Amino acid sequence: MRQSRWTPTIVPNVGDQNVYLVLDCFERSGCAWREADAGDTDLETVIRDLMAGQYNDPQRVIAFNTSEHWADDVSEDVAREIRRRADLRHEDLSSSIEDFVIRHAGRQQQLTLRLA
Template identity: 85%
Template sequence: MRQSRWTPSIVPNVSDQNVYFVLDCFERSGCAWREPDIGQTDLETVIHDLMSGQYNDPQRVVPFNTFEHWADDVSEDVAREIRRRADAAHQDLSSSIEDFVVRHAGRERQLNLRLA
């Protein structure tokens, strides 16, 4: 009888935690799922990294949960949140993140009304 070899999992050992990956594209090298540091796989860190220009040309944001066995594309939700935060802070976005936001959330912007 042939014995199967054990192969370690590449999936982080986190219980009931969403792990977020960003599909990032590079001019000549193509696209890759960027591997975040193990302690920085949460949504807040991904949004901060996107807004601060840590990605070259982000295409998608996909979380997965190994405990619950699911993955989803949350690019539109992330794009809307980035737009909301930038608008609230009266902050301009870099061209790469602006492209991501327009691609997933459209060109519409929320205008802040100042009440006297």
């Protein structure tokens, strides 16, 4: 009789909630998925930390839900939300976050005023 080997999962047991992780790059060390407490992987915390400059050079934001069996790159949605919040607060973004926003949501288009 062949015994199956059980391997523990590395996926956190956070119940039925969406988890958001950021791929961050460092000059000499390369890129890594940033470590986070399970309670700090919700969308609001990730956006707040990105806007506060907690990441060096963010490249992507991935969302997943193990209970619902899905994962998705949500970088564009996060970039648009960061831009929206910064615009509402009339805040400038740090260069690394601005690069992230431009990379995923494009350059902000200035509306032109048509003169008659």
